[in-house]
Amino acid sequence: MQVSPQNILPAKHTSYYLFGEDRDALFEVAEALLAEGEQDAMRLRVDVSELEKIEVESRSQGLFGPQACYALVRNAESATPKQAEHLLKLAASVEAGNRLILCAADITWKKAMHKSILAESLVVSSEFRTPSVEHFQTWVAEQIKQANLYIEHDALEMIGERLCGLRSVVKQLIKRMKLYDNEEGINFDTKLVGELLGERAPDDLDSFCHAIAMKESQAVHLLRQLLINQQVSDIQLLTWLSMRMNQLLMYLWYQAKGERSPIQAARIFGAARQHISKEVRLWTAPELMLVMKNITDAEKLLKGASIESRHMVLERLVLQLISTS
Numbered sequence: 001m002q003v004s005p006q007n008i009l010p011a012k013h014t015s016y017y018l019f020g021e022d023r024d025a026l027f028e029v030a031e032a033l034l035a036e037g038e039q040d041a042m043r044l045r046v047d048v049s050e051l052e053k054i055e056v057e058s059r060s061q062g063l064f065g066p067q068a069c070y071a072l073v074r075n076a077e078s079a080t081p082k083q084a085e086h087l088l089k090l091a092a093s094v095e096a097g098n099r100l101i102l103c104a105a106d107i108t109w110k111k112a113m114h115k116s117i118l119a120e121s122l123v124v125s126s127e128f129r130t131p132s133v134e135h136f137q138t139w140v141a142e143q144i145k146q147a148n149l150y151i152e153h154d155a156l157e158m159i160g161e162r163l164c165g166l167r168s169v170v171k172q173l174i175k176r177m178k179l180y181d182n183e184e185g186i187n188f189d190t191k192l193v194g195e196l197l198g199e200r201a202p203d204d205l206d207s208f209c210h211a212i213a214m215k216e217s218q219a220v221h222l223l224r225q226l227l228i229n230q231q232v233s234d235i236q237l238l239t240w241l242s243m244r245m246n247q248l249l250m251y252l253w254y255q256a257k258g259e260r261s262p263i264q265a266a267r268i269f270g271a272a273r274q275h276i277s278k279e280v281r282l283w284t285a286p287e288l289m290l291v292m293k294n295i296t297d298a299e300k301l302l303k304g305a306s307i308e309s310r311h312m313v314l315e316r317l318v319l320q321l322i323s324t325s
Contacts, residue, residue, distance in 0.1 A: 002118070002125045005029060011036040013124045014094040017117045019077075019104040020128030023265075024167035027074075029126070030103050034072045037099065041068035047257060048079045051086050058098055070099040075257050077107035084113035091123050106265075136164045147174050149181055155193040162197065166267065172246065173197065179299055180235060195236045205232060206271045209244040213279035215322045223318050227311055234302050234310050242295050247272050249288040251280050287324050294320055 005025065008016070011033050018026045034043055042057050051073070058069040079087055087102060094100045105128075107114050118125055131139070137160030144151050163169050176196050177188060186192075204226055211219035226232040250266035259265040268276055283291075298317045302310055 001121065001123075002127070005126050005128055008124070008126050009033070009036070011099065014096065014098060015091045015100045015102075015120075015123040017076075017091070017102045017104065017123050017125040018128060019107050019114065019125070021106060021130045022128040022165055023105040024165065025131070026103060026105050026128040028167060029128075030072055030101050033099065033101050034070050037070060038068045038097075041070050044069070044071040046071060046073055047075050048073060048083045048087065051083065051090065054090060054100070058095070068097045068099075070101075072101040072103065074103055076102040076113075077104040077111075078258055079113060081112075084111075084116075087113065088116055088120065091117060092120055094122075130165055133160050133164050136160050139167075140170055143170065143174055144177075147178055149174070149177055149188065150185060151188040151193070152190070155188050155190045158190050158193060159197075169243075172242070176235075176239060176242075176299070179303055182303055195233060196239055204230065205237065205240050208237070209240055210271070210275050210279070212241065212318065212321050213244060213248060213275065213282070215282055215324065217322060219318050219322050220315065223314060224311075227314065234314060235299075237314065238295060238299055238302070242292065244272055245288060245291050245295065247276060248280050248283055249285065249292070251276055252283070252285050252288065255280070256285075283324075291321055291324065 008018075008029055009032055016030075016033055018030055020026060034045070044053060044057060046053050054069070054071040054073075057071070073087065076087060091100055091102060102117070102123075104114065117123055137156060140159050140163075141151075141156055144156070159170065159173070163173070173193075173196060177193075180186070180192075180196065181188075188196075204222055208219060208222040208226060211222055223237075226237060227234070247266060247268050251262045251268060254262040254265040262268075263273055263276065294317060298313055301308065301313045
């Protein structure tokens, strides 16, 4: 049975198959399906190479009786023929009270597994197509409204056009807008949103991000040059840095999943495409997660949580990042 993405929630079935090009929307719904249901249920996120975990946990009776098991398979599109056969068997035999969610972003339509799952009557399938700019803009407007932020229509259109389909990037942008607004009721225009997106930036800003990604000491010199000589705003500087380090983290994640092209899967854009394969060798996922936390902490300090100068806050952050080992 196939349903539209808008009608897949709330969860009413035991087996789901989500596929299509809109990767961000697909995984957002997948996580929502995983979160719904019994509060004390066992929740698993696995790759196709770890399917045995689902079988083991779904048979577990628990200390105080049976426990529901909800499992999300993140990369069903990468399944080998043997793994595909295993997935089909699992999807057709999920017991009542349990839930299986198969995610197959960008799966090849001719793949036998895809056709077989679509033909399985016990599996609810849903296709996530690349959204139109208008549809995506409507979603962005709803997210901004839920965050109690105000934005001009031209700025909303700019976000829809620049970031169409990139839900995770928009959510990061809204978090930054929320921090910048600080409950002051700021009306975000195209100029301010452009700064938060890192547009209209000098070339040295990309060189600065690359230097940090390579853990080079010249990042400190570039920071001073950007802040003092070129008068780049600290919020724009942190926006670029946050986006670049997040790109590294996403690249690592897709690389670990065995993606043939992590750059494409992680939607790496801009100058980062030329450098990221070299930069990523210097980092681990836990290090990058700590980096993202440190950047967020610095943003809070710049917003008024510290009596230190803005230059001192940023220089300390840069020294922390390039000394990460």
